[in-house]
Amino acid sequence: MAVESLINYLDQSPTAFHAVEEAVKSLAAAGFKALDETLKWSLEADTGYYVIRNGSSLIAFRTGSELKGETAFRIVTAHTDSPSFRLKEGVIVKKNGMLTVGVEVLGGPIFSTWLDRDLGIAGRVLVKDGQGGTETLLYHNDKRKVLIPNPPIHLNRSVNKGFEYNPQTHLSCILQSGSPEEDGTAGNPEEPESLYELIAADLNIDAQRIVDADLILYDTQKAALSGWKGEFLCSGRIDNLAMCHASLEAITDVKGQSAVTVAALFDNEETGSLTPHGADSSFLELVLERIVLAAGGNRESFMQSCASSFIVSADAAHAIHPNFADLYDEGFTPLMNRGPAVKKNAGWNYASTGDTAARYRLLCEKAGVPSQTYINRSDRPTGKTLGPLAAARLGIPAVDVGNPLWSMHSIRETVSLEDHDSMIKSFMAHYKEF
Numbered sequence: 001m002a003v004e005s006l007i008n009y010l011d012q013s014p015t016a017f018h019a020v021e022e023a024v025k026s027l028a029a030a031g032f033k034a035l036d037e038t039l040k041w042s043l044e045a046d047t048g049y050y051v052i053r054n055g056s057s058l059i060a061f062r063t064g065s066e067l068k069g070e071t072a073f074r075i076v077t078a079h080t081d082s083p084s085f086r087l088k089e090g091v092i093v094k095k096n097g098m099l100t101v102g103v104e105v106l107g108g109p110i111f112s113t114w115l116d117r118d119l120g121i122a123g124r125v126l127v128k129d130g131q132g133g134t135e136t137l138l139y140h141n142d143k144r145k146v147l148i149p150n151p152p153i154h155l156n157r158s159v160n161k162g163f164e165y166n167p168q169t170h171l172s173c174i175l176q177s178g179s180p181e182e183d184g185t186a187g188n189p190e191e192p193e194s195l196y197e198l199i200a201a202d203l204n205i206d207a208q209r210i211v212d213a214d215l216i217l218y219d220t221q222k223a224a225l226s227g228w229k230g231e232f233l234c235s236g237r238i239d240n241l242a243m244c245h246a247s248l249e250a251i252t253d254v255k256g257q258s259a260v261t262v263a264a265l266f267d268n269e270e271t272g273s274l275t276p277h278g279a280d281s282s283f284l285e286l287v288l289e290r291i292v293l294a295a296g297g298n299r300e301s302f303m304q305s306c307a308s309s310f311i312v313s314a315d316a317a318h319a320i321h322p323n324f325a326d327l328y329d330e331g332f333t334p335l336m337n338r339g340p341a342v343k344k345n346a347g348w349n350y351a352s353t354g355d356t357a358a359r360y361r362l363l364c365e366k367a368g369v370p371s372q373t374y375i376n377r378s379d380r381p382t383g384k385t386l387g388p389l390a391a392a393r394l395g396i397p398a399v400d401v402g403n404p405l406w407s408m409h410s411i412r413e414t415v416s417l418e419d420h421d422s423m424i425k426s427f428m429a430h431y432k433e434f
């Protein structure tokens with residue numbers, strides 16, 4: 001059942017590293033095999049493979065029923081990262097008797113939604129492997145809660161008129177109480193000096209082994225059904241783990257196609273995609289070319305293959321919010337439970353053209369699901385997605401689509417279960433298109 005596996009995917013993926021690790025579990029269960037970019041690839045027909053960069057981006061693909069140099073790629077793209085706060089190393093700063101860790105803003109979170117929540121710390125830890133190198137351990141412990149409390153309204157009377165939180169001074173997270181430094185007494189010898197000490201204890205390793213880490217805050221509250229009839233799903237990171245999940249569901253289900261099916265899940269979308277493993281990198285292009293080369297093709301057949309391909313760039317879309325309807329162009333904003341939306345923008349922040357939108361709408365028709373449209377108010381700038389980046393780099397036509405979502409970039413977002421099911425069906429139709 002897609003709902004349970006979606007809930008599990010969201011709960012088990014507090015960071016992009018975990019999102020990739022969870023993706024590997026479902027790919028491996030479906031018989032997909034790992035490929036290493038440093039080795040020569042030899043591929044078999046109608047077989048699933050996946051490639052990982054940085055532990056946080058993953059491209060999964062299934063070769064066509066016949067291995068051919070001239071092929072076509074049916075691609076879905078999504079992103080593994082979500083807005084959050086990145087911890088400033090493991091350094092513990094003592095403030096007013098509290099042990100705190102400073103944060104940097106990661107992407108564009110709605111700051112206020114992160115205060116007074118049961119936050120956790122998660123990410124990857126690089127530890128000495130005893131042979132001069134490092135190994136990666138993932139860290140995620142829902143039981144170790146940290147917090148960013150609000151000041152009382154009595155001392156911040158205008159908070160309900162809008163308050164500007166300063167991430168440097170207002171948003172350090174509190175780990176635990178410590179000895180007050182002001183009174184000159186020595187600290188408790190049991191008191192940790194570094195967050196790495198606490199994490200090392202949880203991981204059951206010597207703290208001295210930790211060389212570095214990539215750690216962020218996340219919401220420990222689990223995904224849950226909402227609405228009187230339970231038709232909505234509320235969770236952190238729905239943008240864009242829901243689309244990662246939908247693409248994984250589809251690619252592990254579709255077999256025996258003549259085209260190569262691809263699910264490309266990129267990290268760093270929230271911060272511009274310009275990293276060696278982001279959508280604005282060589283990652284997808286090199287993987288696609290190597291699929292062609294391993295099938296006996298050459299650069300010419302790779303270009304031919306790209307020209308016969310299609311990208312569905314899937315990322316959350318804004319659902320109209322009945323209390324804030326004036327923020328949207330009501331005629332062009334999707335409703336919850338009415339199916340995937342095609343996103344369009346005159347400035348090409350979305351990749352959809354009339355041609356690619358028509359192609360996707362026909363796929364939806366074939367899949368028996370409705371489609372909607374999202375166009376921003378003409379007097380406001382729109383968001384950006386992976387679509388134009390991947391499409392422009394490869395010259396592959398693309399459509400930007402997404403499911404209607406409330407509270408984009410809040411610590412807790414809301415989406416419709418029915419739309420999730422419809423999106424999976426539209427991906428299946430895309431993967432099965434001739």
Ligand code: CO
Pocket residue numbers: 079239240269315316
């Ligand atoms: Co997104």
